[in-house]
Amino acid sequence: QSVLTQPPSVSGAPGQRVTISCTGSSSNIGAINDVHWYQQRPGTAPKLLIYDNKYRPSGVPDRFSGSKSGTSASLAITGLQAEDEADYYCQSYDSSLSEGVFGGGTKLTVL
Amino acid sequence: EVEVEESGGGLVQSGGSLRLSCAASGFTFSNCGMAWVRQTPGKGPEWVSAISGSGASTYYAESVKGRFTISRDNSKNTLYLQMNSLRAEDTAIYHCAKCLTLTGYGDAFDMWGQGTMVTVSS
Numbered sequence: 001q002s003v004l005t006q007p008p009s010v011s012g013a014p015g016q017r018v019t020i021s022c023t024g025s026s027s028n029i030g031a032i033n034d035v036h037w038y039q040q041r042p043g044t045a046p047k048l049l050i051y052d053n054k055y056r057p058s059g060v061p062d063r064f065s066g067s068k069s070g071t072s073a074s075l076a077i078t079g080l081q082a083e084d085e086a087d088y089y090c091q092s093y094d095s096s097l098s099e100g101v102f103g104g105g106t107k108l109t110v111l
Numbered sequence: 112e113v114e115v116e117e118s119g120g121g122l123v124q125s126g127g128s129l130r131l132s133c134a135a136s137g138f139t140f141s142n143c144g145m146a147w148v149r150q151t152p153g154k155g156p157e158w159v160s161a162i163s164g165s166g167a168s169t170y171y172a173e174s175v176k177g178r179f180t181i182s183r184d185n186s187k188n189t190l191y192l193q194m195n196s197l198r199a200e201d202t203a204i205y206h207c208a209k210c211l212t213l214t215g216y217g218d219a220f221d222m223w224g225q226g227t228m229v230t231v232s233s
Contacts (some may be wrong), residue, residue: 002155007194011223033217034219036210036219036220038156038220045206045221045223045224045225045226046156046206046220046223048219048221051211051219051221052219057221062200087155089156091154091156091219091220092217093159093216098170099158099170099171099172099173100146100148100157100161100172100217102155102156102157102158103155104154104155105154105155109223
């Protein structure tokens with residue numbers, strides 16, 4: 001069982017907006033620790049989408065956005081495209097465990 | 112081009128040892144924290160260990176503390192993971208990851224290698 005909780009799956013039609021939640025606790029997301037988001041397509045390594053809660057690395061489309069509030073964080077994807085179909089993972093640091101932690105992942109299906 | 116490439120994986124018996132290496136190129140290695148993240152097929156990533164750019168600070172997951180040792184040779188642009196007392200539950204793909212900052216603490220990983228497979232037989 002992951003320290004960070006994500007919904008197992010979400011889906012949306014092309015062009016729609018979807019959000020993926022990541023719920024933690026006061027020792028990770030609720031602390032001063034940042035949340036990062038990754039996209040992973042089958043057979044490939046994870047790719048950084050959002051870092052430090054809301055910043056996009058160079059090359060990541062602005063259709064992807066992140067936010068954090070309290071003990072939760074969210075990844076929003078607007079203008080869904082077929083290529084967005086992938087697994088998405090959140091990551092943070094847990095101050096009580098003194099280690100990095102990942103969410104269990106959310107599979108996005110583009111209908 | 113920023114690249115990291117792992118090597119050293121393989122099949123080992125329970126209780127055995129293995130040393131993973133990660134060759135980095137395309138960036139100033141000593142300016143970046145580095146980490147190891149493992150993943151079992153069909154499951155999410157699991158953070159294993161991280162190290163600061165200088166190598167002075169290291170961090171470990173509880174599940175590997177006392178058995179794994181992370182280190183780096185900045186003169187060779189290479190990251191290592193010495194894995195001792197291996198268990199069946201250590202079986203996974205081990206990815207080398209470049210941290211966004213120097214510290215390695217709480218960092219995002221902006222470059223991942225494809226990984227090297229470690230299989231521990233019981």
